[in-house]
Amino acid sequence: MNNKNLASFSVPFNTTTLFLFSTSGSQSSIEKHNKALHSLSANLTYFTFPHKISAKEYANLLKSPITRGGAVTGQGLKSEIIPFLDETEALAQNTGAVNTVVNRNGKLYGYNTDAFGFETAVKKHIKESGLEINNAVIYGNGGVSGVASYVLKNMGINVTMRGRNQDKVNKKMKELKLTDFSGPFDLVVNATPMSSYQLSEVAGFLEILDGSKMVFDHNMPEKDNKINYLEQFCLKTNTHFIPGKEMYVPQMIKQWKLFMDGVQDISGNALEISEDDIKRHWNV
Known part of the structure; x- marks a missing residue:
């Protein structure tokens, strides 16, 4: 699949591929994440939005059966999305901010890895x-x-x-x-x-x-x-x-551990992804 956000980068997928979304991201991050997912044979594809989206709209999108979850960024969105989630961990409630949402069987779970x-x-x-x-x-x-x-x-x-x-x-x-x-x-x-x-x-x-x-x-x-x-x-x-990279790397590793938990590979087999796997494939 070729998407204009990905330029010439090709993303393999099939009818069971799940999507990960982010409310922000540069061209370099789009390619980095998809290349890492591809190298792991994970049946996931990563996209970002070229426009602003409301918390309610984003939550509705993340609840789709073809969506695994999403990263939450942007002014106010991290707190605004909380009322639209099914469950929110205590840390995210205490900080008033969710930066990671995981879709598990149609229910949205909010986390804070920041x-x-x-x-x-x-x-x-x-x-x-x-x-x-x-x-x-x-x-x-x-x-x-x-x-x-x-x-x-x-x-x-x-x-x-x-x-x-x-x-x-x-x-x-x-x-x-x-x-x-x-x-x-x-x-x-x-x-x-x-x-x-x-x-x-x-x-x-x-x-x-x-x-x-x-x-x-x-x-x-x-x-x-x-x-x-x-x-x-x-x-x-x-x-x-x-x-900021000193914060970004540990939070990203923890975030991707949440996204990858229980994910299948492109052939439908269960994937077991370790922290070391994430460090190696994301080159951090």
Whole structure:
């Protein structure tokens, strides 16, 4: 099968092939995931949407008998989809965000693997750097902010929030039970796409970077060969930088373990996929 999103990349499928969807994804990620699935002989095909979709529309699509599940990304969608799911794990409920939905016999199960990825990345870099992190500020009020807040508070780190829209920030802080306090901040968490832009153009961002020890960037413009201006800033100021890939890889492995559980190969045989299989075939 050839799809315009996949360019010349051919995707094998048959009448029992199940589909995996994502609400975002670059050309490179589409090809990467499908090549990995093909190399495993998994009877799955991965697609992304070229347009916005509502939480209700996405949930209805994921409930289709030809759908295995989907990755949930985008402003607000991670929390908006929860009411349309049949079951949601406790972690996803506590963070207020679902990034992974699995269709099991027509019922939708929601999970959050972002929290595992974020915690893995932050703990690793705190340990390796030897830096003492007592407080943090999250820039942005989307689904990632709830995940970051939950993880950091569980680590005993005091958390506050900033953003471009103060009304939305205030609403999110109230929802997450965060208090406002001033910097300098030990850790700055960017939960927006702003590192793709000159930092001077992003309201209030340079201010929260002043005096920071460590910066985590959820955005990954570098994966599409674009400049990461936040990473450049950290290099110039000798600020410890945690790239989004450090969160993406562990969360992706956990996410694909959920997607692949119980999946068949192209011939209809049961597949047993290990974490090492995912690391090897996705080359991470």
